Amino acid sequence: MSTTTGPAWTVGDDITVHRIDETPLPPATGPWLLPAATPEVVAGEDWLRPHFADGAGVLHLDSHSFAFTAGGLRVLVDTGIGNGKQRANPAWHDLDTGYLERLTAAGYPPEAVDLVLLTHLHADHVGWNTRKQNGRWIPTFPHARYVASRTEREFWAGHAMDEARRRMFLDSVVPVEEAGLLDLVDVPAGGVGITPQVRLLPTPGHTPGHTAVEVAGRGGTAVITGDCIHHPVQVARPGIGSCADIDPELAEATRRELLASLAGTDTLLLGTHFAPPTAGRVVRRGDSYRLTPVPAGR
Numbered sequence: 410m411s412t413t414t415g416p417a418w419t420v421g422d423d424i425t426v427h428r429i430d431e432t433p434l435p436p437a438t439g440p441w442l443l444p445a446a447t448p449e450v451v452a453g454e455d456w457l458r459p460h461f462a463d464g465a466g467v468l469h470l471d472s473h474s475f476a477f478t479a480g481g482l483r484v485l486v487d488t489g490i491g492n493g494k495q496r497a498n499p500a501w502h503d504l505d506t507g508y509l510e511r512l513t514a515a516g517y518p519p520e521a522v523d524l525v526l527l528t529h530l531h532a533d534h535v536g537w538n539t540r541k542q543n544g545r546w547i548p549t550f551p552h553a554r555y556v557a558s559r560t561e562r563e564f565w566a567g568h569a570m571d572e573a574r575r576r577m578f579l580d581s582v583v584p585v586e587e588a589g590l591l592d593l594v595d596v597p598a599g600g601v602g603i604t605p606q607v608r609l610l611p612t613p614g615h616t617p618g619h620t621a622v623e624v625a626g627r628g629g630t631a632v633i634t635g636d637c638i639h640h641p642v643q644v645a646r647p648g649i650g651s652c653a654d655i656d657p658e659l660a661e662a663t664r665r666e667l668l669a670s671l672a673g674t675d676t677l678l679l680g681t682h683f684a685p686p687t688a689g690r691v692v693r694r695g696d697s698y699r700l701t702p703v704p705a706g707r
Contacts, residue, residue, distance in 0.1 A: 432504065487635065619663075
């Protein structure tokens, strides 16, 4: 469905996954984030045009979340950049978007969200964890259980942060912890069930505790990428890494393993930074892969 409530996809016959748009990312994002995805490389993957790249080889990237209801629980996957956050990246700095209005219009007002799944603790995935009220950052989703990998949180707890990252934790992670809402879980090799229909899958490399989210509807499955895949060009070229990957070799191995597991299946891949149409199915093409787009409403 794609209505005033925003784009959505059906997973099986009982789950509808909504894309909650925050903001398109500027054209300069691609060369910075994925430096090996040069215009020449992108031009060689003609299937990326016109949705995922333009004719000049410029990548299209977005910031958005996904929301769905499973087993009666309202679930949100990642919380974007947030409004009014002081960030070093100009594309993320002091935003003023209608994200919460779009989330509410899709049927997920903040006070009704039950579960917030954080694929990892980067600034553009945790920003709406909090909102400012009376000069203080407070949890945006006061009745939710926020869930992250224990490995992820413990890594950052022991990491020598620069000032920008320290500020991000103080405004977007620490207030949730102090409110007693952050639930850290161990994610073994086979993944961990959060609810009967939702699993966290270990997809390390971009960060040590990065997870993808598997959603199992009745008769269908979807996987939400987080940042183990930033852009569909990495489906065709899994060796293309992100400048923000903490362990580039592990990140590449993770991508290859995930893509191999999805290729030729009916599992819907939903990219956390994929521009519209955002979703697709992974198919083999020679010794690599491509993404066959699935428009909203399917």
